[in-house]
Amino acid sequence: FTGATAVTFGGAAATAFTVDSATQITATAPAHALATVDVVVTIPGASATGTAAFLYGRVTTFAGGSGAFLNDVGTAARFNTPRGAALDNAGNLYVADQLNHRIRKVVLATGDVTTLAGSTAGYLDATGTAAQFNEPYGVALDGNGNLYVADYWNNRIRKVVIATGAVTSLAGNNVVGAVDDTGTAASFWGPRGVACDATGNVYVCDSGNHRIRKVTPLGVVTTLAGSTNGFADDTGTAAKFFFPQGLAVDAAGTVFVADSGNQKIRKVTPTGAVTTLAGSSPSGLVEGTGAGAKFFNPCGLTLDATGTVYVTDTSNHRIRMVTAAGVVTTLAGSVGGTLDGARLGAKFLYPSGIVYDGIGAFYVVDVGNHRIRKIQ
Secondary structure (H helix, E strand, O other), rough: OOOEEEEOOOOOEEOOOEEEEOOEEEEEOOOOOOOOEEEEEEEEEHHHEOOEEEOOOEEEEEEEEEOEEEOOOOHOOOOOEEEEEEOOOOOOEEEEEEEHHHEEEEEOOOOOEEEEOOOOOEEEOOOOOOEEEEEEEEEOOOOOEEEEEEOOOEEEHHHHHHHOOEEEEEEEEOOOOOOOOEEEHHHOOOOEEEEOOOOOOEEEEEEEOOOEEEEEOOOOOEEEEOOOOEEEOOOOHOOOOEEEEEEEOOOOEEEEEEEHHOOEEEEOOOOOOEEEEEEEEOOEEEEHHHHHOOOOEEEEEOOOOOOOOOEEEEHHHHEEEEOOOEEEEEEEOOOOOEEEEEHHHHHHHHOEEEOOOOOEEEEEEEEOOEEEEEEE
């Protein structure tokens, strides 16, 4: 790099750069949306340019701090072990605040945090803070202004009307079970992740039952895939999962599952055919392709328009990304802790939920830090 006169990132000039040695250069990238771009170093004396793939990204704390309960703005607000998150088209983030037994609303434009529904631990269908949950875990939005909640200890899927905060039970009852039926006649065991498809069906990681369940808008519950705990790529109840925790659904209706106990990312077609996209047992931290990659307790999932899956690799304290071909790399994070900064130097502590806004930012529910973090 001796004699370098310019450094650009995707055609935009570096805000500063220094030539450290013949083989090393340090450059400050300009502000940029999350994207893979070419880095070009110009050396006129050698009439040469070099290119390399570079992924922008910076982690900041968007809301929250120590574990408590407080409705406020940004880092002045408080959560207590937040878990899942969902984002609407109006720029509002909904968070399952597990140990506060509430569903919180975060306005992204202002950072204002309020309570949409819930209060003390219990079970009650009502409106706003009169309603009760018992450690809500996952949340998902349909296209009609409804939020669905995996109400963990109540073994139910609850429905919250965003406009009013009115809470009802869509399916399940307080009895642990694996009954496929309608409404309160159906049963779950410790539901965790939820996701909605384009037609309003709700998919559930029924973790204690090691199954992926499907709930129609009318509350009809069926088992899409899974049976007893274990690992098997197969179809329907012949397939096996081990404590699945999170899921996401693409436009074609394919369900992606964070199969936490098996340390794998699985795919389920609309007909229930299960395959493994990436990961292998035992747990670990390895960047690779397919079974050559390793995770440690993968939990939350989100998708982008290219089919890339983003995973909260919880016990590795990282956000990983998995391409459609199963290639796994780290998007952000390093070791467990609390640190904002460049994406690969930042620190999370047991991240759980994750959502992508579609235009360059990810919002991560950082459980151990009781915060909502942003990767820009």
